[in-house]
Amino acid sequence: MRSHSCIACSALVVFLLACGASVADRIDLDTARAIAAQHADSPLSDREPAIRERPGAPATATFTTEEGQPGGSYTVSLDQGCLVSWQPNAEMVYDPTADPIADEEAVERAKTVAERHLGDAARDLSWEVVSATPDTVKVRGQALASGDPPRTGLGPWCEVHLLRAGGVVHNYLQQLPESTDALEARVSREQAIEAARKGLDHPDLPLLDEPSLNQFRGTVRWHVRFGSSRDERVLVIVDAQSGEVVEVSPTDTAVEPTAVPPAQGSAAPVAADESDSTSAPWALYGGIVLLCAIALGLFLLRRRLN
Numbered sequence: 001m002r003s004h005s006c007i008a009c010s011a012l013v014v015f016l017l018a019c020g021a022s023v024a025d026r027i028d029l030d031t032a033r034a035i036a037a038q039h040a041d042s043p044l045s046d047r048e049p050a051i052r053e054r055p056g057a058p059a060t061a062t063f064t065t066e067e068g069q070p071g072g073s074y075t076v077s078l079d080q081g082c083l084v085s086w087q088p089n090a091e092m093v094y095d096p097t098a099d100p101i102a103d104e105e106a107v108e109r110a111k112t113v114a115e116r117h118l119g120d121a122a123r124d125l126s127w128e129v130v131s132a133t134p135d136t137v138k139v140r141g142q143a144l145a146s147g148d149p150p151r152t153g154l155g156p157w158c159e160v161h162l163l164r165a166g167g168v169v170h171n172y173l174q175q176l177p178e179s180t181d182a183l184e185a186r187v188s189r190e191q192a193i194e195a196a197r198k199g200l201d202h203p204d205l206p207l208l209d210e211p212s213l214n215q216f217r218g219t220v221r222w223h224v225r226f227g228s229s230r231d232e233r234v235l236v237i238v239d240a241q242s243g244e245v246v247e248v249s250p251t252d253t254a255v256e257p258t259a260v261p262p263a264q265g266s267a268a269p270v271a272a273d274e275s276d277s278t279s280a281p282w283a284l285y286g287g288i289v290l291l292c293a294i295a296l297g298l299f300l301l302r303r304r305l306n
Contacts, residue, residue: 098166110139110160147182153215192222196236
Protein backbone atom coordinates (compact mmCIF):
# COMPACT_ATOMS: atom_id res chain seq x y z
CA MET A 1 0.00 0.00 0.00
CA ARG A 2 2.96 2.32 0.52
CA SER A 3 3.68 2.41 -3.23
CA HIS A 4 -0.01 3.07 -3.92
CA SER A 5 0.07 6.03 -1.53
CA CYS A 6 3.15 7.43 -3.26
CA ILE A 7 1.40 7.23 -6.63
CA ALA A 8 -1.64 9.02 -5.21
CA CYS A 9 0.52 11.77 -3.70
CA SER A 10 2.35 12.26 -7.02
CA ALA A 11 -0.95 12.56 -8.84
CA LEU A 12 -2.14 15.12 -6.31
CA VAL A 13 1.00 17.21 -6.82
CA VAL A 14 0.46 17.18 -10.60
CA PHE A 15 -3.16 18.21 -10.09
CA LEU A 16 -2.27 21.13 -7.80
CA LEU A 17 0.41 22.40 -10.16
CA ALA A 18 -1.97 22.24 -13.11
CA CYS A 19 -4.55 24.20 -11.13
CA GLY A 20 -2.04 26.97 -10.56
CA ALA A 21 -1.09 26.22 -6.96
CA SER A 22 2.47 27.18 -7.75
CA VAL A 23 5.08 27.36 -5.03
CA ALA A 24 6.60 30.21 -7.04
CA ASP A 25 4.01 32.51 -5.44
CA ARG A 26 5.36 31.75 -1.97
CA ILE A 27 8.10 33.56 -0.13
CA ASP A 28 11.38 31.67 0.23
CA LEU A 29 12.68 30.39 3.54
CA ASP A 30 15.27 33.16 3.86
CA THR A 31 12.50 35.75 3.66
CA ALA A 32 10.38 33.76 6.10
CA ARG A 33 13.32 33.60 8.53
CA ALA A 34 13.77 37.37 8.27
CA ILE A 35 10.07 37.86 9.07
CA ALA A 36 10.33 35.57 12.10
CA ALA A 37 13.45 37.39 13.26
CA GLN A 38 11.58 40.71 13.17
CA HIS A 39 9.04 39.35 15.67
CA ALA A 40 11.48 37.37 17.83
CA ASP A 41 12.84 38.87 21.03
CA SER A 42 15.86 36.54 21.01
CA PRO A 43 18.15 35.15 18.25
CA LEU A 44 16.76 32.41 16.03
CA SER A 45 18.40 29.01 15.87
CA ASP A 46 20.32 27.96 12.74
CA ARG A 47 18.26 24.77 12.58
CA GLU A 48 16.14 24.17 9.51
CA PRO A 49 12.52 25.28 10.00
CA ALA A 50 9.66 22.82 10.28
CA ILE A 51 7.58 23.07 7.08
CA ARG A 52 3.90 22.22 7.18
CA GLU A 53 1.56 21.94 4.21
CA ARG A 54 -2.12 21.00 4.40
CA PRO A 55 -4.81 20.92 1.71
CA GLY A 56 -6.88 24.08 1.85
CA ALA A 57 -4.53 25.90 4.22
CA PRO A 58 -1.47 28.12 3.71
CA ALA A 59 1.94 26.48 3.92
CA THR A 60 3.90 27.48 7.02
CA ALA A 61 7.48 27.44 8.30
CA THR A 62 8.21 27.35 12.03
CA PHE A 63 11.47 28.78 13.33
CA THR A 64 12.78 28.33 16.87
CA THR A 65 15.02 30.50 18.98
CA GLU A 66 18.40 29.35 20.24
CA GLU A 67 18.39 26.75 23.00
CA GLY A 68 17.94 28.23 26.44
CA GLN A 69 16.14 31.34 25.14
CA PRO A 70 12.54 32.11 26.21
CA GLY A 71 11.49 33.20 22.73
CA GLY A 72 10.13 29.80 21.69
CA SER A 73 8.86 29.24 18.15
CA TYR A 74 7.60 31.59 15.45
CA THR A 75 5.43 30.33 12.59
CA VAL A 76 5.30 32.25 9.31
CA SER A 77 2.81 31.79 6.46
CA LEU A 78 4.76 31.14 3.26
CA ASP A 79 1.74 32.15 1.16
CA GLN A 80 0.90 35.43 2.91
CA GLY A 81 4.40 36.32 4.06
CA CYS A 82 3.43 37.15 7.63
CA LEU A 83 3.61 35.78 11.16
CA VAL A 84 0.69 33.52 12.11
CA SER A 85 1.69 32.31 15.57
CA TRP A 86 4.17 32.63 18.40
CA GLN A 87 4.58 30.00 21.10
CA PRO A 88 7.04 31.13 23.76
CA ASN A 89 8.88 28.86 26.18
CA ALA A 90 6.52 29.94 28.94
CA GLU A 91 7.88 27.42 31.44
CA MET A 92 11.18 29.31 31.50
CA VAL A 93 9.59 32.44 32.98
CA TYR A 94 6.45 31.03 34.58
CA ASP A 95 6.20 31.38 38.35
CA PRO A 96 3.15 29.58 39.79
CA THR A 97 3.46 31.63 42.99
CA ALA A 98 3.13 34.97 41.16
CA ASP A 99 0.03 37.08 41.73
CA PRO A 100 -2.81 36.14 39.34
CA ILE A 101 -3.98 38.75 36.87
CA ALA A 102 -7.61 39.84 36.52
CA ASP A 103 -9.46 39.78 33.20
CA GLU A 104 -9.03 43.53 32.75
CA GLU A 105 -5.26 43.28 33.12
CA ALA A 106 -5.21 40.30 30.76
CA VAL A 107 -6.87 42.42 28.06
CA GLU A 108 -4.28 45.17 28.50
CA ARG A 109 -1.41 42.67 28.26
CA ALA A 110 -2.98 41.13 25.18
CA LYS A 111 -3.15 44.56 23.54
CA THR A 112 0.55 45.10 24.23
CA VAL A 113 1.49 41.74 22.72
CA ALA A 114 -0.71 42.32 19.66
CA GLU A 115 0.71 45.80 19.06
CA ARG A 116 4.18 44.30 19.01
CA HIS A 117 3.20 41.93 16.18
CA LEU A 118 0.42 43.81 14.36
CA GLY A 119 1.66 47.36 14.86
CA ASP A 120 -0.83 50.23 14.79
CA ALA A 121 -3.57 47.91 13.45
CA ALA A 122 -3.88 46.39 16.93
CA ARG A 123 -5.19 49.68 18.30
CA ASP A 124 -8.32 49.48 16.15
CA LEU A 125 -9.33 45.99 17.25
CA SER A 126 -12.32 45.19 19.43
CA TRP A 127 -11.22 43.17 22.48
CA GLU A 128 -12.99 40.59 24.62
CA VAL A 129 -12.24 37.76 27.02
CA VAL A 130 -13.50 34.62 25.24
CA SER A 131 -12.64 32.07 27.93
CA ALA A 132 -11.38 32.20 31.50
CA THR A 133 -10.41 29.61 34.10
CA PRO A 134 -8.65 29.93 37.45
CA ASP A 135 -5.35 29.15 35.66
CA THR A 136 -5.68 30.67 32.18
CA VAL A 137 -7.42 33.40 30.23
CA LYS A 138 -7.91 33.77 26.47
CA VAL A 139 -8.31 37.25 24.97
CA ARG A 140 -9.39 37.91 21.38
CA GLY A 141 -8.93 41.02 19.30
CA GLN A 142 -10.85 41.43 16.06
CA ALA A 143 -11.35 44.17 13.51
CA LEU A 144 -14.82 45.67 13.51
CA ALA A 145 -17.28 44.34 10.95
CA SER A 146 -17.24 46.22 7.64
CA GLY A 147 -18.59 45.89 4.11
CA ASP A 148 -22.19 45.67 2.89
CA PRO A 149 -23.67 43.83 4.65
CA PRO A 150 -21.12 44.17 7.48
CA ARG A 151 -18.94 41.12 8.04
CA THR A 152 -15.81 40.14 9.94
CA GLY A 153 -12.72 38.90 8.13
CA LEU A 154 -11.79 42.08 6.27
CA GLY A 155 -9.33 43.09 8.98
CA PRO A 156 -6.79 41.44 11.30
CA TRP A 157 -7.68 39.03 14.07
CA CYS A 158 -5.62 37.68 16.97
CA GLU A 159 -5.87 35.61 20.15
CA VAL A 160 -3.60 35.77 23.17
CA HIS A 161 -3.54 32.89 25.66
CA LEU A 162 -2.22 33.95 29.07
CA LEU A 163 -1.41 32.08 32.26
CA ARG A 164 -3.11 33.68 35.26
CA ALA A 165 -0.04 33.55 37.49
CA GLY A 166 2.06 36.53 36.48
CA GLY A 167 0.18 37.03 33.19
CA VAL A 168 2.75 35.01 31.19
CA VAL A 169 1.96 34.62 27.48
CA HIS A 170 1.40 30.93 26.68
CA ASN A 171 0.45 31.27 23.00
CA TYR A 172 -0.27 33.97 20.44
CA LEU A 173 -2.19 33.52 17.17
CA GLN A 174 -2.91 36.07 14.47
CA GLN A 175 -4.50 36.18 11.05
CA LEU A 176 -4.35 38.85 8.37
CA PRO A 177 -7.07 39.14 5.70
CA GLU A 178 -6.19 37.73 2.31
CA SER A 179 -8.30 40.49 0.76
CA THR A 180 -10.05 43.61 1.99
CA ASP A 181 -12.61 43.47 -0.84
CA ALA A 182 -16.06 42.46 0.39
CA LEU A 183 -17.51 39.48 -1.48
CA GLU A 184 -21.14 39.62 -2.54
CA ALA A 185 -23.54 38.04 -0.05
CA ARG A 186 -26.47 36.84 -2.16
CA VAL A 187 -28.21 35.18 0.79
CA SER A 188 -29.92 37.59 3.18
CA ARG A 189 -30.04 37.31 6.96
CA GLU A 190 -33.62 35.99 6.84
CA GLN A 191 -32.79 33.44 4.12
CA ALA A 192 -29.77 32.25 6.11
CA ILE A 193 -31.92 31.69 9.21
CA GLU A 194 -34.48 29.74 7.17
CA ALA A 195 -31.78 27.57 5.57
CA ALA A 196 -30.11 27.02 8.95
CA ARG A 197 -33.35 25.80 10.54
CA LYS A 198 -33.66 23.13 7.85
CA GLY A 199 -30.32 21.77 8.99
CA LEU A 200 -31.45 21.33 12.61
CA ASP A 201 -32.74 18.14 14.17
CA HIS A 202 -35.13 20.37 16.14
CA PRO A 203 -36.15 23.26 13.86
CA ASP A 204 -38.18 24.89 16.66
CA LEU A 205 -35.05 25.86 18.62
CA PRO A 206 -35.04 29.63 19.27
CA LEU A 207 -32.47 31.93 17.71
CA LEU A 208 -29.74 32.41 20.32
CA ASP A 209 -28.30 35.70 19.10
CA GLU A 210 -27.95 37.85 16.01
CA PRO A 211 -26.51 35.96 12.99
CA SER A 212 -23.04 37.11 11.99
CA LEU A 213 -21.42 37.24 8.57
CA ASN A 214 -17.81 36.11 8.15
CA GLN A 215 -15.51 36.29 5.13
CA PHE A 216 -12.63 33.83 5.00
CA ARG A 217 -10.36 32.53 2.20
CA GLY A 218 -12.59 33.47 -0.68
CA THR A 219 -15.85 32.47 1.00
CA VAL A 220 -18.51 34.45 2.83
CA ARG A 221 -20.69 32.62 5.34
CA TRP A 222 -23.47 33.25 7.82
CA HIS A 223 -22.99 31.92 11.36
CA VAL A 224 -26.41 31.27 12.89
CA ARG A 225 -26.71 30.09 16.51
CA PHE A 226 -29.72 28.39 18.04
CA GLY A 227 -30.40 27.12 21.56
CA SER A 228 -32.41 27.44 24.74
CA SER A 229 -29.39 28.77 26.64
CA ARG A 230 -25.72 29.50 26.10
CA ASP A 231 -24.89 26.12 27.62
CA GLU A 232 -27.00 24.28 25.05
CA ARG A 233 -26.46 25.72 21.61
CA VAL A 234 -26.06 24.75 17.99
CA LEU A 235 -24.03 26.64 15.41
CA VAL A 236 -25.09 26.39 11.76
CA ILE A 237 -22.81 27.82 9.06
CA VAL A 238 -24.56 28.80 5.82
CA ASP A 239 -22.81 29.75 2.57
CA ALA A 240 -23.89 33.35 1.90
CA GLN A 241 -23.60 32.92 -1.87
CA SER A 242 -25.30 29.57 -2.46
CA GLY A 243 -27.48 29.23 0.64
CA GLU A 244 -26.05 25.74 1.30
CA VAL A 245 -25.63 24.58 4.90
CA VAL A 246 -21.88 24.08 5.25
CA GLU A 247 -21.69 22.81 8.80
CA VAL A 248 -23.87 22.03 11.80
CA SER A 249 -22.10 21.83 15.15
CA PRO A 250 -23.93 20.52 18.25
CA THR A 251 -21.92 22.98 20.33
CA ASP A 252 -20.29 26.25 19.42
CA THR A 253 -17.03 24.56 18.52
CA ALA A 254 -17.12 24.98 14.75
CA VAL A 255 -14.41 27.36 13.58
CA GLU A 256 -13.01 28.36 10.25
CA PRO A 257 -9.73 26.59 9.41
CA THR A 258 -6.54 28.40 10.26
CA ALA A 259 -2.95 28.23 9.26
CA VAL A 260 -1.79 27.65 12.81
CA PRO A 261 0.24 24.46 13.38
CA PRO A 262 -0.47 22.16 16.32
CA ALA A 263 1.25 22.73 19.63
CA GLN A 264 4.83 21.58 19.87
CA GLY A 265 5.22 17.98 20.86
CA SER A 266 1.95 16.81 19.33
CA ALA A 267 2.34 13.38 17.84
CA ALA A 268 1.73 12.60 14.22
CA PRO A 269 -0.93 9.97 13.50
CA VAL A 270 0.47 6.47 13.19
CA ALA A 271 -0.64 4.29 10.30
CA ALA A 272 -2.60 1.26 11.40
CA ASP A 273 -0.96 -1.07 8.89
CA GLU A 274 2.05 -0.46 6.67
CA SER A 275 2.14 -3.98 5.21
CA ASP A 276 2.22 -4.36 1.44
CA SER A 277 -1.05 -5.61 -0.02
CA THR A 278 -1.24 -7.93 -2.99
CA SER A 279 -4.82 -6.95 -3.83
CA ALA A 280 -5.18 -4.12 -6.31
CA PRO A 281 -7.03 -1.07 -4.93
CA TRP A 282 -8.98 -0.41 -8.13
CA ALA A 283 -10.93 2.48 -6.65
CA LEU A 284 -7.65 4.25 -5.83
CA TYR A 285 -6.26 3.64 -9.32
CA GLY A 286 -9.45 4.90 -10.92
CA GLY A 287 -9.29 8.06 -8.84
CA ILE A 288 -5.65 8.60 -9.83
CA VAL A 289 -6.42 8.23 -13.52
CA LEU A 290 -9.33 10.69 -13.22
CA LEU A 291 -7.16 13.16 -11.30
CA CYS A 292 -4.38 13.03 -13.88
CA ALA A 293 -6.88 13.49 -16.72
CA ILE A 294 -8.32 16.60 -15.06
CA ALA A 295 -4.79 17.91 -14.41
CA LEU A 296 -3.78 17.41 -18.05
CA GLY A 297 -6.90 19.18 -19.27
CA LEU A 298 -6.31 22.15 -16.98
CA PHE A 299 -2.65 22.31 -18.00
CA LEU A 300 -3.51 22.40 -21.71
CA LEU A 301 -6.21 25.01 -21.06
CA ARG A 302 -3.74 27.23 -19.17
CA ARG A 303 -1.23 26.98 -22.04
CA ARG A 304 -3.90 27.87 -24.57
CA LEU A 305 -5.02 30.90 -22.56
CA ASN A 306 -1.44 32.07 -22.17
